[in-house]
Amino acid sequence: MQASQQQAAGGAVPLHVEQFTLRRGPVAVLDAVSLTLAEGQTLALIGESGAGKSTLAFAAMGLLNEPGVAMEGALRVCGDDVAHAAEKQLRRWRGTRMGLIFQDASAALNPCFTVLDHLSEPLRRHRGYSRAQCRERALALLESVGIADPQARLKAYPHELSGGMQQRVMIAIALACEPRLLLADEPTSALDVTIQAQIMALILERVHALGASAVFVLHDLALATQVADRVAVMYAGQIVEEGPAKEVLNHPRHPYTQGLRASAVEFGAERLQPIAGVVPALSNMPQGCRFAPRCPRATAQCGERPQPRTMGAVKVACWNL
Ligand SMILES: Nc1ncnc2c1ncn2[C@@H]1O[C@H](COP(=O)(O)OP(=O)(O)OP(=O)(O)O)[C@@H](O)[C@H]1O
Ligand SMILES: [Mg+2]
Numbered sequence: 001m002q003a004s005q006q007q008a009a010g011g012a013v014p015l016h017v018e019q020f021t022l023r024r025g026p027v028a029v030l031d032a033v034s035l036t037l038a039e040g041q042t043l044a045l046i047g048e049s050g051a052g053k054s055t056l057a058f059a060a061m062g063l064l065n066e067p068g069v070a071m072e073g074a075l076r077v078c079g080d081d082v083a084h085a086a087e088k089q090l091r092r093w094r095g096t097r098m099g100l101i102f103q104d105a106s107a108a109l110n111p112c113f114t115v116l117d118h119l120s121e122p123l124r125r126h127r128g129y130s131r132a133q134c135r136e137r138a139l140a141l142l143e144s145v146g147i148a149d150p151q152a153r154l155k156a157y158p159h160e161l162s163g164g165m166q167q168r169v170m171i172a173i174a175l176a177c178e179p180r181l182l183l184a185d186e187p188t189s190a191l192d193v194t195i196q197a198q199i200m201a202l203i204l205e206r207v208h209a210l211g212a213s214a215v216f217v218l219h220d221l222a223l224a225t226q227v228a229d230r231v232a233v234m235y236a237g238q239i240v241e242e243g244p245a246k247e248v249l250n251h252p253r254h255p256y257t258q259g260l261r262a263s264a265v266e267f268g269a270e271r272l273q274p275i276a277g278v279v280p281a282l283s284n285m286p287q288g289c290r291f292a293p294r295c296p297r298a299t300a301q302c303g304e305r306p307q308p309r310t311m312g313a314v315k316v317a318c319w320n321l
Contacts, residue, residue: 012079013038014181014213015060019073020083022052022059027282029055031237031290032073034308037181037230042207042214044224044245046260047234050279053217056234057183059083060215061100062090078180095122099174101203103186105166109158115142116154118173126177141172144209145202164195168202175206182207182214189219200227221264225249233257236279236290243314253316256291289319 015037022030030052037043045053058064059075062082071083078097082090094100102108109118119141120134129137135154142150145168158166167187174182187203188196204227207214218224224231224245231245233256241254252258259275277294286292292302297320308315 012076014041014078015043015215016074016076016079017056017060018076020059020075021072022055022064022083023070024068028285029237029282030059033234033237033239035232035239035242037213037215039180040208040211040213041230042204042216042228043230043232044228045215045217045232045234046219046221046224048260048279050236050282051234052237053234054185055237057100057185057215057217060181060183061094061098062087063100065090092126095174095177095179096126097179098181098183099177099179101167101170101174101182101184101187104190105170106158106163106190108170109166111158113157114154115156115158115161115169118169119154119176122173122176137176138172141176142169144206145169145172147172163191164199167191167199171199171203171206175210175212178210178212180212182212183217184214185217186219187216221249221260233260236285237282238290238317239308239315240291240318241314241316242308243312247312247314253311253314253321254291254318255295255297255320259294289317 013036017033017035020030020033021028033056045056047053060077060082062085065083065087074081075083077093116135116138119138123129123134123137138154139150142153147153147165147168161169184203188199191199200223216228228245230243231248232239232242233248233254235256241248241257248257249261252261262273263275265272275294280286280293288303288305292298299320301319306317306319308317311321
């Protein structure tokens with residue numbers, strides 16, 4: 001890591017989210033979310049579609065600082081509040097403090113630019129590299145993500161690469177300037193199952209090599225226990241349970257986490273039990289616990305919002321534990 005980057009990181013935690021609420025118009029897409037990720041730690045965000053996982057990852061990249069989106073509370077990356085930073089500042093931080101890997105590399109890569117163009121952009125912008133330096137570093141980056149014949153690949157356009165190779169290129173771009181925090185939004189779900197494990201292992205290996213921290217948005221609970229130190233379970237814009245990944249997923253306490261477990265194919269349940277009902281519309285959320293209308297354990301008290309309770313190493317927001 002360059003000295004300037006070490007200084008930028010300032011020893012502050014890579015990600016600190018506190019009572020963070022994000023509204024689109026009147027609707028709270030994220031509602032009082034709190035979590036902290038320590039240096040070198042990995043976190044999996046799990047939960048049904050629409051829970052707000054991508055929103056949290058995108059907000060941490062500073063990609064939602066736009067009219068129509070209101071943010072309250074703290075969303076700090078390496079000590080600085082991303083939610084209220086100016087675009088100029090964010091452009092300096094994207095790539096050096098935080099990097100993003102999307103689900104679909106073919107949509108994220110620009111079809112008019114070569115692999116070398118893509119890799120050179122952050123290197124020129126953040127490090128002021130010359131063409132020759134960019135080329136040299138780009139070669140090393142392609143090698144580091146396991147791309148064979150990197151010389152030839154530098155000149156390739158995205159459509160000339162397989163899906164797996166495109167994803168490797170995107171990993172190389174995201175990590176080119178050694179960010180402290182990697183955000184990976186379903187990084188392997190668009191890929192063939194046979195290469196999903198390879199790509200996931202590659203991301204983890206690169207993250208560990210950099211000593212960086214990572215947030216993985218995942219649908220696969222078993223994968224979450226394999227790749228993440230911690231897990232945060234999201235439901236309708238709130239974190240309902242958070243703690244060490246194995247503890248949360250092997251001994252789920254929140255009725256929603258228990259429901260997720262029972263409906264997860266990958267845990268090898270003999271008979272899958274889907275969670276009854278559907279997530280309420282964001283415009284029509286219950287006042288108290290958002291899961292209460294679907295919860296088998298709901299009581300009158302659930303009309304009031306449960307505050308997260310600490311149970312051992314886990315935090316759970318439920319009245320009826
Ligand atoms: N650009 C947008 N404009 C309006 N609403 C949006 C926008 N992006 C997301 N939302 C809404 O915000 C909520 C959270 O969406 P988000 O994409 O963060 O969910 P997610 O947990 O990533 O879901 P998935 O697992 O399907 O990717 C959803 O209700 C979604 O409809
Ligand atoms: Mg998403």
